[in-house]
Amino acid sequence: MGSLCIKEGSVKSKNVSKQEKDDHTMENNNINSETTKVESKMNEEKAIKENTMPRTELSNLKKFSKEEVENSETLMMVDGYVVETAGFQEEHPGGKRAIEQYRKKDATLMFMSSHSHYGAEKLMELVVGQIDGYPNVGEKVKQLL
Numbered sequence: 840m841g842s843l844c845i846k847e848g849s850v851k852s853k854n855v856s857k858q859e860k861d862d863h864t865m866e867n868n869n870i871n872s873e874t875t876k877v878e879s880k881m882n883e884e885k886a887i888k889e890n891t892m893p894r895t896e897l898s899n900l901k902k903f904s905k906e907e908v909e910n911s912e913t914l915m916m917v918d919g920y921v922v923e924t925a926g927f928q929e930e931h932p933g934g935k936r937a938i939e940q941y942r943k944k945d946a947t948l949m950f951m952s953s954h955s956h957y958g959a960e961k962l963m964e965l966v967v968g969q970i971d972g973y974p975n976v977g978e979k980v981k982q983l984l
């Protein structure tokens with residue numbers, strides 16, 4: 840009798856654990872499909888940033904006057920983009936001083952003559968706005984991207 844009870848119990852517990860397993864699998868499937876959604880959104884955002892931002896995202900960029908950049912501490916202008924350089928001086932491959940010297944200024948000529956695709960990609964990560972009224976913002980930088 841006692842052993843029967845134990846047997847019943849173990850059968851039951853086997854069934855429960857199978858059910859739990861099924862629930863778990865469904866839960867995992869849901870998590871996986873959520874992860875895929877998040878991943879594809881991130882890829883889309885990356886693609887926008889890397890390839891098309893200079894032309895298609897311009898309308899979303901905050902407008903600054905030249906004076907606002909000149910009166911700031913860490914903003915820089917490059918090809919009509921307003922770039923936030925705070926902290927970047929420490930990681931700049933061309934040195935800290937290069938960034939510090941060009942803060943509050945227009946560094947377009949310098950940037951275009953000493954940077955590659957990689958530099959332009961990094962620049963786009965730091966863009967916080969555009970100069971109001973600047974003709975064809977980002978057209979030169981786009982050639983590097």
Ligand code: HEM
Binds near residue numbers: 924933946953958962
């Ligand atoms: C926020 C603006 C800037 C960003 C995001 C940036 C980023 C970079 C990056 C990623 C590189 C590595 C090489 C490359 O991929 O092109 C680089 C190199 C360099 N940068 Fe900049 N840079 C900026 C501004 C400047 C400015 C204003 C100057 C000029 C004074 C400058 C001078 C240089 C030089 C001379 C190198 C070459 C270093 C070497 O190859 O030894 N950069 N920069």
